[in-house]
Amino acid sequence: AQTVTQSQPEMSVQEAETVTLSCTYDTSESDYYLFWYKQPPSRQMILVIRQEAYKQQNATENRFSVNFQKAAKSFSLKISDSQLGDAAMYFCAYRTTGANSKLTFGKGITLSVRP
Amino acid sequence: NAGVTQTPKFQVLKTGQSMTLQCAQDMNHNSMYWYRQDPGMGLRLIYYSASEGTTDKGEVPNGYNVSRLNKREFSLRLESAAPSQTSVYFCASRRVGGETQYFGPGTRLLVL
Numbered sequence: 001a002q003t004v005t006q007s008q009p010e011m012s013v014q015e016a017e018t019v020t021l022s023c024t025y026d027t028s029e030s031d032y033y034l035f036w037y038k039q040p041p042s043r044q045m046i047l048v049i050r051q052e053a054y055k056q057q058n059a060t061e062n063r064f065s066v067n068f069q070k071a072a073k074s075f076s077l078k079i080s081d082s083q084l085g086d087a088a089m090y091f092c093a094y095r096t097t098g099a100n101s102k103l104t105f106g107k108g109i110t111l112s113v114r115p
Numbered sequence: 116n117a118g119v120t121q122t123p124k125f126q127v128l129k130t131g132q133s134m135t136l137q138c139a140q141d142m143n144h145n146s147m148y149w150y151r152q153d154p155g156m157g158l159r160l161i162y163y164s165a166s167e168g169t170t171d172k173g174e175v176p177n178g179y180n181v182s183r184l185n186k187r188e189f190s191l192r193l194e195s196a197a198p199s200q201t202s203v204y205f206c207a208s209r210r211v212g213g214e215t216q217y218f219g220p221g222t223r224l225l226v227l
Binding site: 035042043047050095102103108 | 145146148155156157158159160163165166171173203205207211214215216217218220221223
């Protein structure tokens with residue numbers, strides 16, 4: 001079974017600084033998808049960024065980028081120029097390809113941003 | 116497009132009561148999902164429906180039933196609520212071949 005591990009329950013960053021959130025996963029598949037979701041206090045689950053395993057290039061979305069290390073099964077999220085609105089819980093998730101595939105989530109990390 | 120909607124937003128139940136959580140999506144997605152979120156546990160899959168007319172168990176199905184009423188709607192039923200079912204429940208959907216699941220706003224359920 002696939003597992004997703006987020007070993008840091010909490011992190012803190014100074015506004016305008018950069019922070020990296022870690023995620024590792026376990027799978028025997030060669031093709032799959034990885035995601036980072038943000039959950040602010042409103043509880044809405046918001047997709048931040050996704051990565052296809054077959055793509056070697058790391059995904060980027062504005063201030064958000066990932067460091068995808070397929071061999072190490074590592075998928076970290078880097079947030080640059082941190083803003084107060086980035087304070088939230090962040091979940092790493094994994095999904096195989098296929099019509100019946102399902103998301104497996106990590107336990108999440110709470111990010112606080114200091115003004 | 117409203118996306119994925121869930122009702123109610125918040126509910127308090129007494130142990131042993133029953134209730135149905137409603138979910139609807141207007142994106143013409145085939146697959147729909149129910150998750151529960153508990154502190155320190157992330158989101159865990161309860162049931163899913165890969166297409167209209169099919170449902171399958173997820174990681175934590177005990178104590179729940181689901182109905183895929185049509186392509187738009189996927190409901191989650193608690194027949195006899197227990198305090199252990201106090202949680203936040205999320206519905207999600209995904210189109211065929213799509214990479215991303217889209218989530219509803221969640222239902223907070225408190226069972227006393």
